[in-house]
Amino acid sequence: MASDKSIANRSKKVRPKATPSRIQENIASKQAIVDREIIENEIVHIAETQDLVAADLPNHQVSVPLNLWLDEKKQIKDRAGKVAVQLAVDEMPEDLVDDLAEIDIVVLPFVNHVDGQAYSHAYKLRTRFGFKGEIRAIGDVKFDQLSFLTRVGCNAFELPDTENLETALRAFNEFSDVYQPSADGANLIFSRRRALH
Amino acid sequence: MYTYDSVDKTIVKERVAQFRDQVQRHLDGELTAADLQPLRLRNGLYMQIHAHMLRVSIPYGLINAEQMRKLAHIARKYDKGYGHFTTRQNIQYNWPELIDVPDILDELADVEMHAIQTSGNCIRNISSDQYAGVATDEIIDPRPYCEIIRQWSTLHPEFYWLPRKFKIAVTGATEDRAAVQFHDIGLEVVHNESAEIGFRVYVGGGLGRTPVIGKVIKEFLPRDDILSYCEAILRVYNLHGRRDNKYKARIKILVNAMGIESFRDEVESEWAHIKEGELKLHDVDFETMSAFFPSPAYEELSDGDERVNKWRQLDSRFKNWFDNNTVQHKQPGYRIVNISLKEHGVAPGDITDEQMDAVADIADKYSFGEIRSTHEQNLVLADVREQDLLDVWKALDTQRLATANIGSVNDMICCPGLDFCSLANASSISIAKQINDKFTDFNELYDIGEVKLKMSGCMNACGHHHVGHIGILGVDKKGVEWYQLTVGGDASNKAELGTRLGPAIAKEKVGDAVSDILHVYRDQREGEERLLDTFRRIGVEPFKERVYAEIN
Numbered sequence: 001m002a003s004d005k006s007i008a009n010r011s012k013k014v015r016p017k018a019t020p021s022r023i024q025e026n027i028a029s030k031q032a033i034v035d036r037e038i039i040e041n042e043i044v045h046i047a048e049t050q051d052l053v054a055a056d057l058p059n060h061q062v063s064v065p066l067n068l069w070l071d072e073k074k075q076i077k078d079r080a081g082k083v084a085v086q087l088a089v090d091e092m093p094e095d096l097v098d099d100l101a102e103i104d105i106v107v108l109p110f111v112n113h114v115d116g117q118a119y120s121h122a123y124k125l126r127t128r129f130g131f132k133g134e135i136r137a138i139g140d141v142k143f144d145q146l147s148f149l150t151r152v153g154c155n156a157f158e159l160p161d162t163e164n165l166e167t168a169l170r171a172f173n174e175f176s177d178v179y180q181p182s183a184d185g186a187n188l189i190f191s192r193r194r195a196l197h
Numbered sequence: 198m199y200t201y202d203s204v205d206k207t208i209v210k211e212r213v214a215q216f217r218d219q220v221q222r223h224l225d226g227e228l229t230a231a232d233l234q235p236l237r238l239r240n241g242l243y244m245q246i247h248a249h250m251l252r253v254s255i256p257y258g259l260i261n262a263e264q265m266r267k268l269a270h271i272a273r274k275y276d277k278g279y280g281h282f283t284t285r286q287n288i289q290y291n292w293p294e295l296i297d298v299p300d301i302l303d304e305l306a307d308v309e310m311h312a313i314q315t316s317g318n319c320i321r322n323i324s325s326d327q328y329a330g331v332a333t334d335e336i337i338d339p340r341p342y343c344e345i346i347r348q349w350s351t352l353h354p355e356f357y358w359l360p361r362k363f364k365i366a367v368t369g370a371t372e373d374r375a376a377v378q379f380h381d382i383g384l385e386v387v388h389n390e391s392a393e394i395g396f397r398v399y400v401g402g403g404l405g406r407t408p409v410i411g412k413v414i415k416e417f418l419p420r421d422d423i424l425s426y427c428e429a430i431l432r433v434y435n436l437h438g439r440r441d442n443k444y445k446a447r448i449k450i451l452v453n454a455m456g457i458e459s460f461r462d463e464v465e466s467e468w469a470h471i472k473e474g475e476l477k478l479h480d481v482d483f484e485t486m487s488a489f490f491p492s493p494a495y496e497e498l499s500d501g502d503e504r505v506n507k508w509r510q511l512d513s514r515f516k517n518w519f520d521n522n523t524v525q526h527k528q529p530g531y532r533i534v535n536i537s538l539k540e541h542g543v544a545p546g547d548i549t550d551e552q553m554d555a556v557a558d559i560a561d562k563y564s565f566g567e568i569r570s571t572h573e574q575n576l577v578l579a580d581v582r583e584q585d586l587l588d589v590w591k592a593l594d595t596q597r598l599a600t601a602n603i604g605s606v607n608d609m610i611c612c613p614g615l616d617f618c619s620l621a622n623a624s625s626i627s628i629a630k631q632i633n634d635k636f637t638d639f640n641e642l643y644d645i646g647e648v649k650l651k652m653s654g655c656m657n658a659c660g661h662h663h664v665g666h667i668g669i670l671g672v673d674k675k676g677v678e679w680y681q682l683t684v685g686g687d688a689s690n691k692a693e694l695g696t697r698l699g700p701a702i703a704k705e706k707v708g709d710a711v712s713d714i715l716h717v718y719r720d721q722r723e724g725e726e727r728l729l730d731t732f733r734r735i736g737v738e739p740f741k742e743r744v745y746a747e748i749n
Contacts, residue, residue, distance in 0.1 A: 116358025120435045151354035174215045177207045179348045181475040190482040
């Protein structure tokens with residue numbers, strides 16, 4: 001049952017304008033790439049609705065919308081399995097800062113991969129807020145986005161079912177060098193050259 | 198100039214391999230045309246009306262003779278024997294086949310060139326002053342700073358999918374020839390009171406549909422902090438820039454919506470987190486980079502070569518070329534030579550493979566093997582001995598590259614327009630020709646003096662019409678091409694947007710209208726006034742009256 005209090009956050013906050021169809025239609029990926037390996041996927045990403053409450057969540061591993069997490073942290077933590085929270089592109093990682101120790105997975109949903117806001121979200125989660133858990137990019141995420149998403153801090157990916165994951169693994173080896181630091185601990189090119197002098 | 202080390206070479210070669218793989222996956226049906234599109238754009242490859250167009254990066258407009266020969270070779274082997282220099286100092290090829298592009302990029306990589314980020318919503322080529330290092334009014338050579346920013350911004354993982362394209366320009370001279378106030382970030386290299394080097398930072402300038410003059414976000418940024426400060430601006434933009442409407446997605450819209458004060462506060466608070474981190478530059482970084490841009494081995498000479506002076510009196514064509522196309526150099530006995538790519542009847546900025554080869558040879562023989570491209574779509578030989586000017590002139594003239602019209606109304610900036618571009622509403626090249634036809638008498642041209650005429654075939658303003666002393670914008674009215682004129686724009690330090698003259702003008706009347714504007718100027722000018730000065734004194738009305746009196 002949705003209490004007035006439990007939906008307070010949802011009515012106050014700007015809701016995501018769109019989420020990938022994967023979330024809208026509750027389609028679970030069969031496989032995911034985690035830490036550069038193909039694994040069987042267990043997570044179902046739950047779409048936000050006005051009256052969604054933790055008690056209604058299905059009885060297996062899920063990721064929940066940010067607003068549900070903010071409303072019902074305790075109920076979500078008490079569930080079996082990992083705590084996974086979605087952060088849509090128009091939501092801010094600052095909303096999760098105090099909770100990061102309790103969260104295992106932050107899910108970044110891409111409706112369209114050309115919207116790169118979430119790259120800055122991942123970067124901030126890793127470098128500024130020190131998040132050590134999994135950051136999983138899902139939705140319109142394919143081969144050609146994996147390398148830069150990895151650099152900004154994502155370590156898990158769910159690709160559309162049409163994509164060949166074996167092929168996509170090649171993305172991690174396309175570049176053997178970079179110019180600038182990001183969330184991957186790379187040095188600035190000039191500080192490396194400095195060391196040579 | 199900068200030469201690649203093993204890191205640069207690795208990155209550029211791996212980038213070519215990546216694109217080759219993307220094209221192959223596309224041909225194999227694994228990568229859709231829609232998914233390939235943003236990837237090919239970030240390698241400079243567009244789909245135009247007739248064919249693909251490949252834009253090759255020329256960082257801050259500097260190339261050497263070997264690279265120019267490679268550009269000629271590519272024009273010959275993969276295109277129709279010519280290239281087109283753009284207003285951002287790059288070169289475009291209008292006819293490459295998709296299947297050939299990985300090979301073209303491979304050939305470019307062999308001479309330390311690439312097409313990375315010459316298109317797409319990411320950080321574009323860094324542009325700068327075409328007279329960097331040789332201008333008499335230079336305070337600090339901007340090129341080492343351009344190269345540092347180029348490397349930091351290349352394949353930056355966080356800023357590769359921005360709301361919109363992002364352009365950075367750097368100047369280090371009293372007179373701004375890089376139009377820094379019309380860039381997303383504009384940097385002016387300056388000294389503070391303690392003679393430390395830093396930057397005055399402008400943000401949110403730009404042309405396009407909504408022309409805006411950049412605002413000063415920081416009066417003095419120490420040079421050590423340039424990368425962290427740019428990163429802070431980019432992060433605020435990436436997080437807060439609009440993505441719902443591509444015409445409101447540039448950083449200028451965000452800066453205007455937030456107000457410069459709030460925008461600055463956001464940037465400063467972001468900057469506080471990263472300022473002392475890995476992006477901090479050290480003195481040795483600047484010393485190392487500056488060593489790539491030494492003054493060439495100049496001879497001890499003095500200004501005023503006798504033979505050149507004699508020929509200036511004997512040959513009026515040479516005199517006109519000397520007076521219009523060469524510029525004073527900081528080193529006595531040397532001149533800066535502008536190569537006009539505005540020959541009558543040729544699309545502004547176009548150059549053939551044979552001409553490119555000739556320019557490379559002339560550069561090798563007379564100008565330390567270096568060439569610059571300018572945002573006014575010409576080329577520059579920066580270090581020519583005065584005593585060689587007659588030979589250089591003859592060599593250029595043989596190649597039809599000595600049209601003595603630099604800075605004149607015939608030296609117009611012009612986008613490719615409807616003839617090539619899929620965005621354009623109207624033709625620009627045919628208008629350029631119409632205006633050229635009006636001003637075939639070069640004495641008249643010289644009497645008129647400096648006029649920056651800039652023309653765009655649509656509102657996207659690739660021809661920078663807003664900042665032309667005379668600006669011409671092509672518009673589409675029910676399938677017919679019309680032209681909107683402005684007067685009084687200025688891309689220099691006194692940045693101004695042009696004032697609209699009145700209703701749009703029919704295609705066949707544009708040349709007459711330009712002629713009318715210049716008649717008013719010649720009737721009303723005082724002393725040494727340029728068109729721009731006369732306009733500032735008398736305002737738009739007299740020009741308007743004359744142009745529309747003729748039309749009505």
